[in-house]
Amino acid sequence: MAKGLRRKGANTVVWLLMAMLILGLGGFGVTSFGGATQSVATVGDREVDVNDYARALRAEVDALSAQFGQPISLAQAQAFGLDQGVRARLIAGAAMDVEADRIGLSAGDGQVRDQIIGASTFRGIDGQFDRELYTLALRQQGLTETEFEAELRDEAARVLLQGAVAGGIAAPAAYVEAIATWAGEARGFDHVVLTADLLTEPVPEPTDDQLVAFHAGNPAPFTAPETRVLSYAWLSPEAMLDEVPMDEAALRAEYDARIAEFVQPERRMVEQLVFGTEEEAATAKARIDAGDVSFEQLVNERGLALQDVDLGEVTQAELGAAGEGVFALEATGVVGPLPSDLGPALYAMNAILLAQEVSFEEAQDSLSEEVALDRARRMIADRAQELDDLLAGGATLQELAAEAGMEFGTVEVTAEGGEGLAAYIEVREVALAATPDDFPELHEMEDGGVFALQLDEVREPTLRPLAEVREQATALWIEAETSSRLLTEAEALAAAPDLAAAAADRGLEVTDVAPITRDGFVEGLPEGGVEAVFEMAEGETRALAGDGTDGASAHVVRLTSVALPAAEDEAAAQMRTALDTQARQGIAQDALELFTRAIEDEAGVTLNQSAINAVHAQMP
Structure with a gap:
């Protein structure tokens, strides 16, 4: 699809200018390029102003920097083709201006005035248009009021022209219907899995000749990767x-500094539910004692969840006036009403964490190692x-x-x-x-730690001798031979007139897979299995090789049903709507691209490389 004139809504340039003006108010000025050269490109009698190019390029680089989360240099931006994209967009806009001039298309003063007054960028603290703010914002961007208002007028004309070119474009109904039918088609099938235990005779060890041929014909698993010797x-x-240097005084100082890690008082895991009055809390506690409600249900009645009232692990001191009552519990339960900073509360105690104390002597060995490593x-x-x-x-x-x-x-x-x-x-x-x-x-x-390296040798990927990988090669050969024999069995099974009966004779289970679309997933089906199902004719049976993810295997699939999306199906209707919108937008974008290129070819485009270089030279 075309890229040159893609816009997500009308007045793109206007809003871009507004965004840049906001940046300007934040203190990010744009260098004004003086001298005789004032354009980086010319389309017919329309010029792409050097300052417009500098502002647009700066905005794109800033946006890319924000996307990557770090400053992006101009050289890095150029590697993404950012500068070329900015020039193409500005040249396309100038081409639309040329055509608008040719057919006499222009916006009136009233429309320009409404856009300026309606822009939030130029509103003061009272929410009304502020003339001084308007003038200051334009000055910080190196624009005069005449230049800015002319740009608004040009943009309005461009929007009208683009609407005339792209408006009313419809996507071909046959195209939308074909894609929607293809994407919404669902297929059901029978699936049979054949594994190594089906074989009546185990696969024997390979002969030397077989192993040599397998090693030579399948080099990938036996090839050593590039190795760097440094x-x-x-x-x-x-x-x-x-x-x-270590001494006991230093260790004891470290122990004292981290005393909270080694000496911890008894703690309780507690949840706290606060009430408005003592009476409300007492009534709630009575309901719990009577077995009418649990603490969690009380919490839920208040529109809360347990995590909303969870205090975590707390000491008696941290609970304040409620600490004595909570810590008096010898087993889990609910106590209260007890005071809290927010009012009377019920406390659910869920676990007791006993006090622990690790003496300096007990901690000395681990402390010694930690302190020594840190030093x-x-x-x-x-x-x-x-x-x-x-x-x-x-x-x-x-x-x-x-x-x-x-x-x-x-x-x-x-x-x-x-x-x-x-x-x-x-x-x-x-x-x-x-x-x-x-x-x-x-x-x-x-x-x-620190290190330094020097590259001494680079060993290219090489095929390891069979003697080094004989055990691996043997295992892989047996797996490959097993898969080959299973595929032969699968092909015979697929050729049977009655898959269910033939599978039952071999003690195999037939799985009826419910209809899936092309993007569906079926557990146990090998890679490419879904694609194979959608290549088959209804009633066709096909043998598939396993993909090796679960050892040697083969598969048989039989297509049992093909269902096209119904016209009244809501999901299918949404898909058709989305496809129609996407197709219309793509065609409209292509139409605008072709229209703009035709104008550029007729009017002629001239690039001023020295002006472009001057802009680039003033950017970091």
């Missing part, structure tokens, strides 16, 4: 533990600049390791991972992006 220097917090991370962070300077000074990884007490070695990395250092995601990312010409750089790890 030298590394690595310093982990664990490797620094021997250098970390080791800080020591590595403090040394990172020194290590980075050594690399920048030309030290090799081996020299770096020797001087800084780092581990030196080699590691093999694939896209799937690796062992040791290669198991770290950060290492794999750096390793897979490395080139032989890269100088080693220091990288941080999530656990506080």
Whole structure:
């Protein structure tokens, strides 16, 4: 479908200008391009103003930045073709202006006035049109009132012209009906699954010749992926533990700072339901005691859910004046009325969490390890600049390791991972992006360690010798041979005149699958099974190979019913409406695209590359 003039509603340019004016009021000004060059393109006698192009391009880059959640440079935006799209849209608008001028189409002063006064952008704090705000907003965007009002007038003419070109376009009824029928068609079928236990004889081990041929003819599962061999220097917090100074005073200070983790008073899991008066709370409690209602039902009567009244785990002190009463319960239950900050309340106590106290001596070992690792991370962070300077000074990884007490070695990395250092995601990312010409750089790890890599060798994907993968090859050959024999059985079953009887003779179950549409899913049907069902004629039976997801298997399907969507079916009617709307919009967009291109071809389009470059040069 055409892209050049796609609009989701009338007055797109107007609202774009309004959005940009809002940005302008927020302090984002647009550079005004002075000098003799005032246009980036010309269509006939209409120009695309350089400032209009700068504003539109800036708005698109800002929108793309918001979409990605980070600033996008012009170079990145150009990689998406953003600048070309902006120019095409502005040129298309200028072409529509040329045609509107030719046929004498224009908007009146009253329409322009109504648009300006009605725009919320220009309203003051009293909700009325503010002339000073209007003038300020235009000035911040580098526009005069005459320029802005001329743009509104042009846009109104464009909307009228576009409506005349695209209005009244209807989608071909046959096209809509054909697509709706295709998408809404539903098919039911019988399904039989054949698995390895159907075979009367187990598949034997393959001969050497069979295995050699299978290995050569199916290289994918036996091919080693690209492997990168890298030298590394690595310093982990664990490797620094021997250098970390530790003393009991530091550990005891850490224990005291985290005392809430080790010493916890008794807690209760409590829910609190507040009432307006003491009498209301007492009446509710009496209903609970009589067995007429549960606490949860009381909560629901108030239009609440249990999570709305849940206090979580609380101590006696946290419950204040109600604490003594709640903690007097020796088993779960409801107590009250008791005071709360919001008034008299009932409290449901659901669990007792006993007090716990871990002494310093009990916590010392775990504290020692945690504190030591934390100090080791800080020591590595403090040394990172020194290590980075050594690399920048030309030290090799081996020299770096020797001087800084780092581990030196080699590691093999694939896209799937690796062992040791290669198991770290950060290492794999750096390793897979490395080139032989890269100088080693220091990288941080999530656990506080640091490492540097140098690419030594890239081993291309290679077929592993059969001797290395013989066990795997044997298992795969047996599975493939089993699937082949099952498919043969499935083909014989599919050829039987009575599928149900033939399946029963083999002890197989026939599943009657309810009608599904083309986007349906059937548990147990192999990949491509639904597509196969929709290729069949009614009454046809077909054998299908398994897809290997659940081991060796084969399948038989027999198409039993074909149902086209009924005209009175609500879902089918909604689909037809959606398809009709989509088709009409697509045809209208294509018509506008062709109409605009014809105008551009007749009027002629000239690009001013120096002006375009000047705009780009002033954008970050």
